[in-house]
Amino acid sequence: MIIHKIRFQNKKFPLREIEINGIGTVYLSTVSLNENLLDNKGKYVSDEAIKVDEGIFYFVSDEEISLSDKKLKRIVSLETL
Numbered sequence: 001m002i003i004h005k006i007r008f009q010n011k012k013f014p015l016r017e018i019e020i021n022g023i024g025t026v027y028l029s030t031v032s033l034n035e036n037l038l039d040n041k042g043k044y045v046s047d048e049a050i051k052v053d054e055g056i057f058y059f060v061s062d063e064e065i066s067l068s069d070k071k072l073k074r075i076v077s078l079e080t081l
Contacts, residue, residue: 001069008036008052009045014065015056018072026057028072034059 004015006029013033019025033056037049044050058076067075 001066003065006033006052008033008048011036014062016065016072018069018076020057020073020076023057026076027055028058028060028065028076029056030062030065031059032062 002017004017005012006015007013013029013036016028017025018028034053037044037053039045044053058080060072060075064072064075
């Protein structure tokens, strides 16, 4: 398991790359990042926020981002497929 970092608004957030059967390689990050991409009305805070969001397949909790690839795959598959 390798956890990368993505920087947005001078903050670092965890980023995971996993392979999902039937979909391919996807990026996951945390709900904390997603909350920073949007304002309190649910609108993107910037054009950069839109680009970041487009690159993330799914947002998991801050605790879940550290789970094994197998567990993350299960969570994402149950929520998206």
